[in-house]
Amino acid sequence: MDGSDFPGEDWLERLLREDAARAAPIEDAGFSARVMASLPPPRKRAAGFLVPAMAALGTAAAVCFTPAGDFLLHNYAALLDGRHPSFSQLLALVPVAFYYGFSFLILREE
Numbered sequence: 001m002d003g004s005d006f007p008g009e010d011w012l013e014r015l016l017r018e019d020a021a022r023a024a025p026i027e028d029a030g031f032s033a034r035v036m037a038s039l040p041p042p043r044k045r046a047a048g049f050l051v052p053a054m055a056a057l058g059t060a061a062a063v064c065f066t067p068a069g070d071f072l073l074h075n076y077a078a079l080l081d082g083r084h085p086s087f088s089q090l091l092a093l094v095p096v097a098f099y100y101g102f103s104f105l106i107l108r109e110e
Contacts, residue, residue, distance in 0.1 A: 052103035059095050 063069035075092035079085055 051106050052099065055099045055102060059099065062095075 063072050071088075072092050072095070075089040078089050079092070
């Protein structure tokens with residue numbers, strides 16, 4: 001956490017850093033170094049493309065193997081037609097919005 005996660009709390013982060021810089025380090029006879037050395041190495045993160053790829057696969061499976069697939073395909077085709085979209089046609093964009101939204105969040109974290 002770098003203080004930018006919560007708007008308006010930069011002053012607290014700054015105050016804590018200033019206080020830590022003024023304080024003398026506490027002597028612990030190497031305890032902190034031993035603890036840090038005994039910690040396991042950090043785990044590798046899953047590939048960033050995994051979540052968006054699985055979302056795309058799930059959407060494709062829903063389109064192919066469920067009755068909702070016909071609804072989605074029909075409304076996507078109607079949206080591409082370019083006439084005035086209805087609510088049900090716009091509702092078909094919800095899975096696409098989730099896919100791109102979560103993909104953006106995953107890629108932003110990396």
